[in-house]
Amino acid sequence: MKPVIEAIRIRRSLRSYTGEPLEDWQVDNLIKAFMYAPSAMNWRPCHLIVVRERETLQKLSKATPWAKMLERAGAGFVIVGDEQKSQWWIEDCSIACEHLWLEAADMGLGACWVQVRGVEGAEENIRNLLGIPEEMRVLSIMAVGVPKKTKPPHDESKIEKERLHFEKF
């Protein structure tokens, strides 16, 4: 296990995977990372659908124009929010997504966020495919796999002075 800042440094959007399945312990850790995330008022509106079947991953890879990497992912983690349970479901689900992403990076896996909310037709496609109730919202899918290609970690060039403020804007 690395320090948190190290997982943050090495986390990248990796979209190329070997196609190997994830191991059960890796999936367990990713579930924990997601479920241990904070939520506003502790209302916990976030649901997680773990998809490991290749046929479903292939269908999901066509659900948005930017989801192709799911074809060869080891698993896809579909992030669903209960809008009726919390008006802050987007914030809560986004934090939980990032937890999962950092845990994937820490385990040496590649991961990438696939945006669903607001992408035309995508939510509907996924709702039909996975039997998600009408009143639930789909934020995103996290594609996770054994990386075929990696990317360099972040470095201090990302600390853009024009975006950094102290005391006042």
Ligand SMILES: Cc1cc2nc3c(=O)[nH]c(=O)nc-3n(C[C@H](O)[C@H](O)[C@H](O)COP(=O)(O)O)c2cc1C
């Ligand atoms: C809200 C959000 C939506 C994103 N949607 C997609 C997507 O649909 N498909 C994709 O390939 N990458 C997606 N990404 C990944 C970004 O392109 C990526 O984070 C960005 O280029 C920075 O690269 P890095 O993650 O390697 O630091 C998304 C990232 C975020 C935070």
